[in-house]
Amino acid sequence: MSLLDDLKNAQKEAMRAKDKVRLGTIRMALAAVKQHEIDGRLDPNYVELNDDGVLAILIKMVKQRKDAASQYETAGRQDLLDIELAEIDILHDFLPKALSEDELDALIEQAMAESGAAGMQDMGKVMGWLKPKVQGRADMGQLSGKIKAKLNA
Known part of the structure; x- marks a missing residue:
């Protein structure tokens, strides 16, 4: 079963359970996927989304929420911070x-x-080799820092 099918099934379960936060987050993810598909129709080289494409969208959504959460924390907005953290937890359910x-x-x-x-000078080679293997399973910024430390050692 594909990641997109998992999202659609989770949406149905959230509706049945009347879990508004989970349902809203899943709907946001499905809307982002749909928006990507609509935007892609204009591109003659567009290829339909597979699990890797959906995964990339979910990773981007998690990153956006982490950025927003850090800004809310800095601003002292605990109410908005809690919402962002809940959405991150829900999105993590669909990541490897x-x-x-x-x-x-x-x-x-x-x-x-x-x-x-x-x-x-070989940083790009190492990142190129690692990226497909760790996509969605590691923070690429932290991974980059670890690689730099090993290459400088």
Whole structure:
């Protein structure tokens, strides 16, 4: 079953359970997917969304909510912060299980060995090797920092 089907089924379950927060968040995600499809129709090179495309949209939504949550926290708006954190939790239900620190370190080591990375000039090679393997399972900003630290060592 595809990720889009999972979202649609979760929407139906949330309706039945009358869970307004979950239903609203899932509807937002489905609307973002639909908007991407509509925008893509104008592009002659558009390819229909697969699970990776839907995953990328969900990751973007989580990142947006994290940014908003940090701004609300800074502004002292606990009410809005709680809403953003609840939405992040709901979106995480549809993302793959996050990688542990040890798993990330092992993947970085493997990427460096297979790409022949020797220094910072090879950062792109390592990121290119890792990105498809960790998409949705690790914070790319933190991953980038770990790679930089290993390449500078």
